Amino acid sequence: MKQKLSIVKIGGNLIEDAQGFEHVLGLFSKMDGNKILVHGGGKKATELGNKLGIESQMVNGRRITDPETLDIAVMVYGGLVSKKIVAKLQALGTDAIGMSGADGNTIQAHKRPIKKVDFGLVGDVDKVNAYAIFKLLQAGFTPIFCALTHDGRGQLLNTNADTIAAELAIAMSDQFETTLYYCFEKKGVLQDVEDENSVIKQIDSKTYDELLAYGIIADGMLPKLHNCFYALRNHVSKVCVGNSEMLDQSNVEYTTLTL
Numbered sequence: 001m002k003q004k005l006s007i008v009k010i011g012g013n014l015i016e017d018a019q020g021f022e023h024v025l026g027l028f029s030k031m032d033g034n035k036i037l038v039h040g041g042g043k044k045a046t047e048l049g050n051k052l053g054i055e056s057q058m059v060n061g062r063r064i065t066d067p068e069t070l071d072i073a074v075m076v077y078g079g080l081v082s083k084k085i086v087a088k089l090q091a092l093g094t095d096a097i098g099m100s101g102a103d104g105n106t107i108q109a110h111k112r113p114i115k116k117v118d119f120g121l122v123g124d125v126d127k128v129n130a131y132a133i134f135k136l137l138q139a140g141f142t143p144i145f146c147a148l149t150h151d152g153r154g155q156l157l158n159t160n161a162d163t164i165a166a167e168l169a170i171a172m173s174d175q176f177e178t179t180l181y182y183c184f185e186k187k188g189v190l191q192d193v194e195d196e197n198s199v200i201k202q203i204d205s206k207t208y209d210e211l212l213a214y215g216i217i218a219d220g221m222l223p224k225l226h227n228c229f230y231a232l233r234n235h236v237s238k239v240c241v242g243n244s245e246m247l248d249q250s251n252v253e254y255t256t257l258t259l
């Protein structure tokens with residue numbers, strides 16, 4: 001029987017909320033078994049860019065990344081956010097190790113080809129080195145991945161953290177029975193984004209199409225759900241979307257995705 005693995009992605013709004021940040025890391029540190037954390041930090045990158053006079057430009061939930069913006073992404077995702085998370089998890093007794101896709105050659109990508117939009121230094125994932133990650137888990141480390149990949153020729157690339165989480169979950173699913181948790185500030189995918197009590201408990205491919213057609217899913221939820229179904233179609237056992245409480249295995253409401 002395969003061992004279990006939990007992959008938890010935490011979003012930018014959670015990271016920016018001091019209380020929410022402590023809470024989610026506390027719950028993550030208590031999770032049993034093999035686990036990996038993936039974090040964004042898009043909000044912080046936008047904030048730092050503004051302070052430096054470099055305006056952010058997002059298209060379809062993805063950041064247009066020129067060389068200066070990439071430097072900000074590296075500083076914020078690979079530096080500030082990663083190291084804060086690692087230090088907090090160490091204090092909670094979790095032996096965390098901060099990773100970009102360049103570290104241990106764990107995630108190789110290529111620069112997204114220019115079609116309608118030139119996203120600049122944004123990476124589409126080619127290859128995850130599942131063996132290197134397996135070795136880290138086996139050695140007792142908890143890998144903490146940020147939203148950076150590399151092209152194997154010395155170029156770092158900015159890759160959406162939701163995508164990194166899905167690609168990791170898919171690659172690790174050969175070896176593990178993997179559950180992918182997309183953890184953000186709301187209770188789940190909501191029927192009405194203004195009403196926290198309108199959690200849609202289950203979404204299958206058919207409901208997904210309907211929700212898209214009615215415009216119930218918008219903004220950052222579009223790439224998130226796209227990644228959820230991409231993971232499910234590629235042998236990830238379970239995919240959930242919800243707030244931190246979802247990690248507690250308690251009886252809270254959240255959204256489960258099925259094919």
Ligand SMILES: Nc1ncnc2c1ncn2[C@@H]1O[C@H](COP(=O)(O)OP(=O)(O)O)[C@@H](O)[C@H]1O
Binds near residue numbers: 014
């Ligand atoms: N139906 C929906 N249910 C919940 N959130 C939604 C929905 N449609 C759009 N959203 C928006 O998507 C956002 C989450 O996407 P995003 O900000 O990219 O997440 P993350 O914080 O994980 O990066 C929510 O804050 C919300 O504003």
Ligand SMILES: CC(=O)N[C@@H](CCC(=O)OP(=O)(O)O)C(=O)O
Binds near residue numbers: 012013158159
């Ligand atoms: C290419 C691209 O869009 N990369 C994202 C990576 C960070 C991220 O995904 O952060 P959240 O999860 O907090 O949104 C960005 O720069 O915003």
